[in-house]
Amino acid sequence: MDKKQQLLEQIKLVINNLQINHVNxxxxxxxxxxxxxxxxxxxxxxxxxxxxxxxxSGGVRAYMDGYNNYQHPLLGELHKAEKxxxxx
Numbered sequence: 668m669d670k671k672q673q674l675l676e677q678i679k680l681v682i683n684n685l686q687i688n689h690v691n692x693x694x695x696x697x698x699x700x701x702x703x704x705x706x707x708x709x710x711x712x713x714x715x716x717x718x719x720x721x722x723x724s725g726g727v728r729a730y731m732d733g734y735n736n737y738q739h740p741l742l743g744e745l746h747k748a749e750k751x752x753x754x755x
Contacts, residue, residue, distance in 0.1 A: 674751040675712045678723075681705050681744045688741065697733040701726050701745070723752055 685702050693702040708721045726745045
């Protein structure tokens, strides 16, 4: 699997995590911003648009600034996605 496909799958994991575990929080604040950025990134990747339009960098930092739960599984998924994006 190439990096672009890996990133696509990781973005889907993050979106799924947000929709299931944070359904009441994705309509405002930091999680809303993260959710929107990841949905936009998904659309870019699924439609083979220029990956330069993806804006997911900084999501880990934003989450850490807004929440004190550094052990939350979402944080790890965000980190994986950002790392894959940097490698792309």
